[in-house]
Amino acid sequence: MMVTPKVRGFICTTAHPAGCRENVKEQIEYVKRQPKADGPKKVLVIGASTGYGLSSRIALAFSSGAATLGVLFEKPAAGSRTATAGWYNTAAFEEFAQKDGLYAKSVNGDAFSKEVKDQVIGLIKQDLGQVDMVVYSLAAPRRTDANGKVWSSVLKTTGASYTNKTIDLKTRAVSDVTIEPATEEEITATVKVMGGEDWKDWISALKAADVLAPNVVTVAYSYIGPALTHPMYLDGSIGMAKRHLAKTAKEITQEFPGVTGYISVNKALVTQSSAAIPIVPLYISLLYKVMKEKGLHEGCIEQMTRLFGEKLCNGSPQVDGEGMLRLDDWEMRDDVQREVSRLWETVATENVEQLADIDGYWEDFYRMFGFHLPGVDYDADVAVDVSIPSLA
Numbered sequence: 001m002m003v004t005p006k007v008r009g010f011i012c013t014t015a016h017p018a019g020c021r022e023n024v025k026e027q028i029e030y031v032k033r034q035p036k037a038d039g040p041k042k043v044l045v046i047g048a049s050t051g052y053g054l055s056s057r058i059a060l061a062f063s064s065g066a067a068t069l070g071v072l073f074e075k076p077a078a079g080s081r082t083a084t085a086g087w088y089n090t091a092a093f094e095e096f097a098q099k100d101g102l103y104a105k106s107v108n109g110d111a112f113s114k115e116v117k118d119q120v121i122g123l124i125k126q127d128l129g130q131v132d133m134v135v136y137s138l139a140a141p142r143r144t145d146a147n148g149k150v151w152s153s154v155l156k157t158t159g160a161s162y163t164n165k166t167i168d169l170k171t172r173a174v175s176d177v178t179i180e181p182a183t184e185e186e187i188t189a190t191v192k193v194m195g196g197e198d199w200k201d202w203i204s205a206l207k208a209a210d211v212l213a214p215n216v217v218t219v220a221y222s223y224i225g226p227a228l229t230h231p232m233y234l235d236g237s238i239g240m241a242k243r244h245l246a247k248t249a250k251e252i253t254q255e256f257p258g259v260t261g262y263i264s265v266n267k268a269l270v271t272q273s274s275a276a277i278p279i280v281p282l283y284i285s286l287l288y289k290v291m292k293e294k295g296l297h298e299g300c301i302e303q304m305t306r307l308f309g310e311k312l313c314n315g316s317p318q319v320d321g322e323g324m325l326r327l328d329d330w331e332m333r334d335d336v337q338r339e340v341s342r343l344w345e346t347v348a349t350e351n352v353e354q355l356a357d358i359d360g361y362w363e364d365f366y367r368m369f370g371f372h373l374p375g376v377d378y379d380a381d382v383a384v385d386v387s388i389p390s391l392a
Contacts, residue, residue: 002381003082005371007170010275012085012369016378017386019370020088021095026373027055027301028096031062034305039064039313040133040217044120046071046111046202049086050368051271052221053137055300057093059308060133067103069123069131071111073140077384085369091388098389103127105390112143112198117205124211131211134218136199139273143193151192154237155277156182162231165347167282169275169365172358174349177278182237194241196220196248207256218252219262219312220245224328225283226337228344229268232279246324262317264325266303270364283340285356286347287331290339292357296330299364303327 003016043060047053048070060066074087090106097104105123109116124131142152157179166177182190191197199220206212222242225233233239245263252261268274268284275281291297298306311318311325320326330336343355352358366372 001080001384002379003384005366005369011272014082014369015085015088016370017088017384018382019373019376020085021092022373022376023367023370024089024092024096027058028062030301031059031305034063034309037063037309037313039066039308041066042128042131043068043133043135044131045135045137047137047139048072049074049090052266052300052304053135054089055304056135056137058301059304061097061102061104063305063309065102067128069120070106071116071120072106072108073110074108082384083386087388088370088386091386094389106388108391111138114146117202121205121209121211130213132213132216134203134206134216136202136218136220138198140193151189153190153193154182154186156180156186156237157231158182158187158236158240164279165282166278167285167352169281169358169361172352174282174347174352179232179278187237187240190237191241191244194238195244200248200252203252203256203259207259212259214258216258217260217262219264220249222246222263222265223268224265225268228341229280229283232277262325264307264327266327267298267331269300270361272368275365281361285358285361286340286343288357288360289355290336294336296336
């Protein structure tokens, strides 16, 4: 069938299998053009099908030659409904990895559950023995804990309401938006979903099963951003979860001998998560404009290649005073943030086309779902029922 993008809110409800395959192929080709990284050889990636998790898996496999086991929660095609983008991404990744003689298997299910943890441990014991890196890149709106309680995250401020500019990306209209503060219950729920509790549960289960290699490294991803976004992000409900994540990295290092936990603070990019946060899409559009003009712009694959090639794996990890890996170093440069702040003060509906890279934002958005990729014939019929080799 012919697949076209169908956008609803901040998600696309269709995905293009050939486009997703091309997107994965482009990322692999980028990694292969870079110097090889002296990285881990057996890696578990939790949240491996899109965004930073997918790019982590690609970078580690095709730069370090790592065997990778990925955990994802994606849906296959059903009738006229396409599979999710993460399903197609994973199918393509496994195809390309196997062509290069790399081990690549995936587990599709709820990463928060004991059943998936047990399944992963069984596969590691069967195929890899132990893993020497665990990447935790899980992004989910809700979590069912071990007691069956469902926790749902919210994207709100804390303490007080906050008003600032935002953009309707469809109409390209800039307006003010007021975000109300989260309740204590909502903050607790957001920390439960997006904090470090499940990351620590994974490390505890893997350690108890003796499937972690000596001196194993584990890394989770976070974001800090400029003062402009702090009320909505760093000091918001999601920020409370990220603070818990950072605290968990230290707990993992202290409580599990032979395990070192890191937080990688990454750059602001277009993801399904960031697209849902008020104020942030306008900031990203301005940031893209500035960083592209300065030749500093990076996408997920450039960020993850730099993380594993320069910051974490080759020699001593490069961390800041808080022990964090800073992949947002270019975004947070003084000259970049001064220019973004200047643009923010003047941006309005009338000039947003000139001041912000909205087209670049939309390009990244569509590419997440396999659209707008060069060399893909979007007018052609395409089979949407694609299988993931290790799940077939």
